[in-house]
Amino acid sequence: MHIPVLADKVIEFLNPQDGKIYVDATIGCGGHTKKILSFAPKCIVIGIDCDEEAIEYCRQHLSQFIEQKRLIIFKENFVNIKEILKELNLEKIDGIVFDFGLSGLQLKSYRGFSFNDENLDMRMDTTLPLTAYDVINKFSENELTKIFLEYGEERYAKLIARKIVEYRKTKKITSAKEFAEIISSVLRQKYKKIFLKNTKQLIKYKFHPATKIFQAIRIYVNNELENIYKGVSDAIDILNPNGKIITICYHSLEDRIVKNIFKARTDIKILTKKPITPQAEEILSNKSARSAKLRVAEKI
Numbered sequence: 001m002h003i004p005v006l007a008d009k010v011i012e013f014l015n016p017q018d019g020k021i022y023v024d025a026t027i028g029c030g031g032h033t034k035k036i037l038s039f040a041p042k043c044i045v046i047g048i049d050c051d052e053e054a055i056e057y058c059r060q061h062l063s064q065f066i067e068q069k070r071l072i073i074f075k076e077n078f079v080n081i082k083e084i085l086k087e088l089n090l091e092k093i094d095g096i097v098f099d100f101g102l103s104g105l106q107l108k109s110y111r112g113f114s115f116n117d118e119n120l121d122m123r124m125d126t127t128l129p130l131t132a133y134d135v136i137n138k139f140s141e142n143e144l145t146k147i148f149l150e151y152g153e154e155r156y157a158k159l160i161a162r163k164i165v166e167y168r169k170t171k172k173i174t175s176a177k178e179f180a181e182i183i184s185s186v187l188r189q190k191y192k193k194i195f196l197k198n199t200k201q202l203i204k205y206k207f208h209p210a211t212k213i214f215q216a217i218r219i220y221v222n223n224e225l226e227n228i229y230k231g232v233s234d235a236i237d238i239l240n241p242n243g244k245i246i247t248i249c250y251h252s253l254e255d256r257i258v259k260n261i262f263k264a265r266t267d268i269k270i271l272t273k274k275p276i277t278p279q280a281e282e283i284l285s286n287k288s289a290r291s292a293k294l295r296v297a298e299k300i
Contacts (some may be wrong), residue, residue: 004031005248005289010097011039011274013296014244018042020094025231027077028103030058036097037065044070046093048084050077050125053105077125078231083237092240099248100228100286113218115208117176122218132217134171141165150223151253152216160186160213176214201280203290215251216287228257236265239299244271250291258295268297 004010010032016022016039023035027047036045045065051053055075065071074084078098085091106113111121112132120283122132135147141161148157163186164173173179187209219225235245249255255275262270275293283290 003286003289004029004035005099005286005292006103006278006282006283006294007032007035009294010246010248011035013246013271014097016040016043016095018294021046021090022042023081023093023096023234023235025081025096025098026100027058027073028054028099029105030062032060032097032099033071037062037070042070044072046084046088047071047073048076048081049073050075051103051106052104052126053109057105060066076281077227079227079234081231082238092238092242093243095244095246096235096239097246097248098228098232098235100224100254101248101250101292106112112176112179113214115176115180115210115214120174120176120179122176122214122221124222127191128222130221132176132179132221135217135221135260135278136164136179137168140184147220148213148216150216152212153252154212154216156187157227179180180208180210180214183213184208202266203283225253225257229261232258232261236261236268236297236299243299243300245297247295247300249275249293255293255295261294262297265297265300269300271296271298 014022014036016036017041019042021044022036023046025048027033027049033045033047036043047058052075055073058073059066062071066073076084102113105122110117110119111123112119113122120133120136144161145158146166148154148160154160160183163182167173167182173182189209224227232247239245249256249258262268272295275295278289278292
């Protein structure tokens with residue numbers, strides 16, 4: 001079962017109202033959308049996702065809202081939010097939610113997002129021209145090093161890039177599983193700790209050696225950071241006065257972009273001086289939530 005991250009906080013800040021129009025810019029499995037539509041039975045949600053599997057999933061599992069004309073779904077990238085609104089003859093919206101994490105569908109899609117996948121694709125939108133396979137097998141050692149440093153903040157970027165180039169002299173790297181094993185031959189298994197303040201628990205969990213490298217390749221292939229910058233900036237432009245923008249980020253690069261945009265804009269009021277993180281109960285029941293950071297701003 002899909003569990004939307006920080007869903008209660010999303011509803012608390014968004015405070016959906018009947019007659020208003022909201023956007024779920026990364027609809028995924030539809031968790032946040034369903035919460036919004038259930039909270040305000042007469043509001044409308046525009047759901048956007050560039051992943052065809054996510055769109056099909058939501059068309060099936062949220063069909064009742066589509067039939068009620070309360071949910072409109074677009075197979076599109078959120079960077080085109082202004083064009084989507086023009087298509088609907090809308091100028092402004094009352095709130096927008098971005099959840100930049102991988103959906104459960106993507107992790108189970110066998111496209112290379114998971115460390116055990118037999119494929120090596122990593123495209124959220126399968127119409128994109130470049131795959132993870134292309135990057136890993138064709139890019140030079142210097143190019144790979146730059147990607148691993150810039151998008152993965154991996155301190156052993158050069159060492160890993162060199163190992164990949166050496167390995168592919170004998171054969172092509174064809175699966176995520178094979179790729180993860182190559183990285184694991186260079187880096188040791190890591191462990192991370194989280195201290196849960198409200199329960200005073202210390203949780204220790206495995207951190208796969210390939211995590212940062214997979215992150216870097218995925219970000220590069222999907223042009224994620226540039227998309228976040230444009231998508232969040234454009235979203236603020238189309239908010240009605242008092243409209244809310246909510247972002248959920250899972251690593252420092254994403255969060256830094258959102259934080260800097262919020263700080264630079266003079267037409268919004270920041271409602272979260274520090275990012276909101278999940279409570280112990282949510283982390284214990286949904287481990288994918290452990291690194292989530294939620295930020296909110298309101299249009300002036």
